[in-house]
Amino acid sequence: MSARDEILANIRRALGVKGTETIRKQIVAERLERAPKGLIPARGQASGEERLAVFKAQAEASLATVTEVTSPAEVPQSIALFLRSHNLPATLRMGDDLRLKAMPWAETSLEISHGPSAGGDLNAVSHAFGGVAETGTLVMVSGPENPSTLNFLPDNHIIVVSSKDIASDYETVWNRVRFTFGKGGMPRTVNWITGPSRSGDIEQTLLLGAHGPRRLHIVVVRD
Amino acid sequence: MNVHTTSPQFKRNAARALADTQLQKALGNVKQGFIDKRAKAAAKLPEFEALRDSARDIKNHTLENLDLYLEAYEAKVTASGGHVHFARNAEDARDIILSLCREAGAKTVTKGKSMIAEEIEINDHLEKNGITPVETDLGEYIIQLRHELPSHIIAPAVHLNATQVEQDFRRVHKNLDPNRDLSQPVQLLSEARSVLRERFLAADVGITGANFLVAETGTSVIVTNEGNGDLTQILPKTHIVLASIEKLVPTLEDVSQILRVLARSATGQDMSVYTTFSTGPRRASDADGPENYHVVLIDNGRSAMLGSDFQEMLRCIRCGACMNHCPVYHAVGGHAYGWVYPGPMGAVLTPALIGVDKAGHLPNATTFCGRCESVCPVRIPLPKLMRHWREREFERHLAPATFRSGLAFWSFFAKRPALYRLATRAAMVTLGFAGRHRGRFKWLPLAKGWTKYRDFPAPEGETFQARWKRERSRRPA
Numbered sequence: 001m002s003a004r005d006e007i008l009a010n011i012r013r014a015l016g017v018k019g020t021e022t023i024r025k026q027i028v029a030e031r032l033e034r035a036p037k038g039l040i041p042a043r044g045q046a047s048g049e050e051r052l053a054v055f056k057a058q059a060e061a062s063l064a065t066v067t068e069v070t071s072p073a074e075v076p077q078s079i080a081l082f083l084r085s086h087n088l089p090a091t092l093r094m095g096d097d098l099r100l101k102a103m104p105w106a107e108t109s110l111e112i113s114h115g116p117s118a119g120g121d122l123n124a125v126s127h128a129f130g131g132v133a134e135t136g137t138l139v140m141v142s143g144p145e146n147p148s149t150l151n152f153l154p155d156n157h158i159i160v161v162s163s164k165d166i167a168s169d170y171e172t173v174w175n176r177v178r179f180t181f182g183k184g185g186m187p188r189t190v191n192w193i194t195g196p197s198r199s200g201d202i203e204q205t206l207l208l209g210a211h212g213p214r215r216l217h218i219v220v221v222r223d
Numbered sequence: 224m225n226v227h228t229t230s231p232q233f234k235r236n237a238a239r240a241l242a243d244t245q246l247q248k249a250l251g252n253v254k255q256g257f258i259d260k261r262a263k264a265a266a267k268l269p270e271f272e273a274l275r276d277s278a279r280d281i282k283n284h285t286l287e288n289l290d291l292y293l294e295a296y297e298a299k300v301t302a303s304g305g306h307v308h309f310a311r312n313a314e315d316a317r318d319i320i321l322s323l324c325r326e327a328g329a330k331t332v333t334k335g336k337s338m339i340a341e342e343i344e345i346n347d348h349l350e351k352n353g354i355t356p357v358e359t360d361l362g363e364y365i366i367q368l369r370h371e372l373p374s375h376i377i378a379p380a381v382h383l384n385a386t387q388v389e390q391d392f393r394r395v396h397k398n399l400d401p402n403r404d405l406s407q408p409v410q411l412l413s414e415a416r417s418v419l420r421e422r423f424l425a426a427d428v429g430i431t432g433a434n435f436l437v438a439e440t441g442t443s444v445i446v447t448n449e450g451n452g453d454l455t456q457i458l459p460k461t462h463i464v465l466a467s468i469e470k471l472v473p474t475l476e477d478v479s480q481i482l483r484v485l486a487r488s489a490t491g492q493d494m495s496v497y498t499t500f501s502t503g504p505r506r507a508s509d510a511d512g513p514e515n516y517h518v519v520l521i522d523n524g525r526s527a528m529l530g531s532d533f534q535e536m537l538r539c540i541r542c543g544a545c546m547n548h549c550p551v552y553h554a555v556g557g558h559a560y561g562w563v564y565p566g567p568m569g570a571v572l573t574p575a576l577i578g579v580d581k582a583g584h585l586p587n588a589t590t591f592c593g594r595c596e597s598v599c600p601v602r603i604p605l606p607k608l609m610r611h612w613r614e615r616e617f618e619r620h621l622a623p624a625t626f627r628s629g630l631a632f633w634s635f636f637a638k639r640p641a642l643y644r645l646a647t648r649a650a651m652v653t654l655g656f657a658g659r660h661r662g663r664f665k666w667l668p669l670a671k672g673w674t675k676y677r678d679f680p681a682p683e684g685e686t687f688q689a690r691w692k693r694e695r696s697r698r699p700a
Contacts, residue, residue: 004309007468007522011290014529019290028291031284031473032439038277038480041270058493095510116511119424135494147510152453170479177475184299186440186502188512189457194494197450201362201378202408203385204252210361211416211423212450212497 032184037171044134044168051133052220055166058136062195063208064216072103072221079158080108082217083123088156093121097145100127100160116147117154124154129180130173131166135194138218139173141180142189151191157213159193163222226313226577227344230561233584240555249382250556253375257547260491261598271487278481279602282538285471286529292438292471293520299441303503305516313343316521320345320430320463323517324354327461329427335445335452336360337432338376338541339465339521341563342576345430356430357422359451361415368395374557374565377489377543382556385411419451429455429513433466434540435481436518439474440502443518446485448496456501462513464501467521469537475500481540484600489542524576532611536571538601545595545605551588560585567595571608579615583622586612647686655684 001009012019044054056066069078083090091111094100105112117124126146130139138159142148151157167173170192181187197212208214229236240246265271285292297307308323310316324332332349334340334356346356346367358367362379366372368391373379380388389405392414405411431452435444443464445452456462472478486492505512528537546552546566557565562582564572570585579586586609595605616622617630636643658664658681666674673679 002309003311003315006311007309007520007526008290008293010522010526011293011468011529014526014531015287015290016530017290019294024288024291028288028295028473032295035439035474035476037476038281039270039273041268041274041483043268061493062496119420137494137498142509142512143506144508144510148453148457149511152450152457170482171476174475174479184440186303186442186500188502188505188509190500191453192494192498192500193496194492194498195496197448197496199361199412199449200256200490201360201365201380202383202388202411203249204256204378204381205408207409207412209416210412210449210451211359211419211454 035174040169040171041134044132046133046168051168052163052166055131055133055136056220058133059195059218060136062136063198064136064195064218066218066220068220068222070222072099072223075103075160075219075221076105076108076110078219079125080110082158083110083156086156086215089122091121091123092158093117093124093150093154095126095144095146095150097127099162100125117149119153121150121154123156123158124150125158125160126150128159128161128165129190130176131161132168132170132173132192133166134169137170137192137194140191140193141177141187142191143187148189148191151193152212154213155209156215156217157196158217158219160219160221163220166220226562228562228577228581230573230577230582230585233559233561233588236559236561237555237588240559245384245387246382246556249384250553253378253381253547254553257491257543261488261544261547262491264487264491264493267493268483268487271484274480274483275600275602278484278540278600279538281472281477281480282540282601285473285477286469286534286537289468289471289529292473293468296436296438296441296471299438300503300516300518301441303441305441305503305518308517308519310519310521310523312523313521316343316465316519316523317345317348319519320465321348321352321354323461323463324349324428327428327515329354329461331355331357331422331426332428332430333357333359333423333426333455333459334363335429335431335447335455336363336379337430337465338373338563339432339467339523340430341373342523343465343521345465357419357426359419359423359455360447361412361449361451364415364419365391368392372558372563375543375546376541376564376566376568382558423454423458426455426459428461428463429457429459430463430465431456433464433470433518434485435472435478436466436470437473437475437478437500438471440500442475442500442502444478445499445501446482446495446497447499448490448492450497453497453499456499457512460513461515461517462501462504464516464518465521466518467523468525481600485540485542488544488598488600528575533571533575533608535603536568536575536608538603539568539572540601541568542600544598544600548594548598550590550592550594555588567605567609568603571603571605571612574612574615579612579619580621583612583616586610586616644686644688648689651682651686652684655682657681659684
């Protein structure tokens, strides 16, 4: 008997089932199909300005910095200012995201390069798929538009998120993922990011910049 | 199963730990930090207790239908271009992992933090076969340098102080300036960051664990704060996920429920920094990510726990809250437990995985104060399960002869209420009289196990039952 069959047989013997019971199969199939929501905390359940305020407060509590701009056209200047104010070099790596590409980068003196990171980039910008107010979390999906390596290798990660994509809870974002990629379909990687990288492994002292970005800067585009 | 354990020597381990001043200093950090942070995070979320119920129910439902969810999960992984390998035990798992590494032509393998990887002792196996495993979680990296086991399931190096880490770094990172300043923890972190960054970029295979496996989508989920798990899995050509079979949950909604209690229970964060959902290998259009995606599903004793008194232990999501709140863990630390899993969850899981004959001391090393159960995010009745192990141990005649005869002596009286009352009354009167001046005993016959470490308080001369009767009769019915 293969290891697979043996393990399944052991599980079935232990549970006293055969694996062919119509009712059990139905219950499982239905749960996978319907994906019922559980309990959703009230914290993020607000709309408009109020939801955005919860998102900002939670993101800042996770030690990210947040700034707001009123249109996509203002993003490059805002990022240039952020880099300058932290004495960081005027370089920026990004993927092929069309929203990012359409922004007027030429108005700044930033040196822009495109593609995934091989470890040599100090600064990167990505566009979030969405955000979650409940915990100030950003939801990133992998792909050529926003390569996953940009989320982790650069020292300073800047994430642009559109205010209309900031949801109250994770479940709302999962529904958008299903709508975009098909039910049961997923991009290779979905990253939830809540604050910059950190470790408490030495004497329980919180230190930022363990292996991932030392800084996480969020630019919210109000639209 | 042939495992390296010192669990049978728990008593000796514990005595050593109590005398270890470095360890005692480090353990102070556990008591202060974790408890406070969890309490604050729980207080901030009014729905926290109800979410614990929800998490418990999801895990229960999944375990009752584990066969079907495993099949659904496997089909989804395969459909997304990944491969699922089943391993009955540690040996199976080691063989599968080694052959996958060889297929990938691996010289070095980076590793995210994984308790199942510790359980199957994969590092030693890879090393023996000429492949270098590199732990990348800061705590795991430190203990790998020291050839130690983790002493905590989420803070593996919690037993160490910064000066010890500094010594290890100076010993191992020989190509760096010997006069460099490493007096601050942040300097240690940044040294580890730069050393490990090269390892990440050079690795041929990345091995991670999984906090959850999602049946709906064939997704593996890892939760980290450092980002090391992500660099481990997106940079090399091959990503291998190691997971025990009880990591399954049905849907993305279900995993979102449980994630709401995981970090809060573990570190007191509302959410960990990086929660990563991985499904299959890189897609045709992807610019990065692994070309091969393998999942090794490991049983190693879990299926035998299903349908038994210990099924509830399979709900465990490895947050560490039970050990953070355990007075025994606070006193002796994680290594005294002698194997991979310490604290209350280890006291229940270890006998199930390596045998109660080897690990019987662990469920006995408890005060049954109940703090572990009171903070468990999936409400595992840990004290009850430890009690079950004591019963097994007794049934199998594994308890020492003095313990058994003492218990037989006690049960002789306990089964004869009149005699019991008489005997206890006599004992209490005698002890109460003998200890009436000092109020405590430094020494008592047959009680050396107690009086060696602390005084025995003198009773007041009356039994509990007698006092109960008296107080009750005073109160109007």
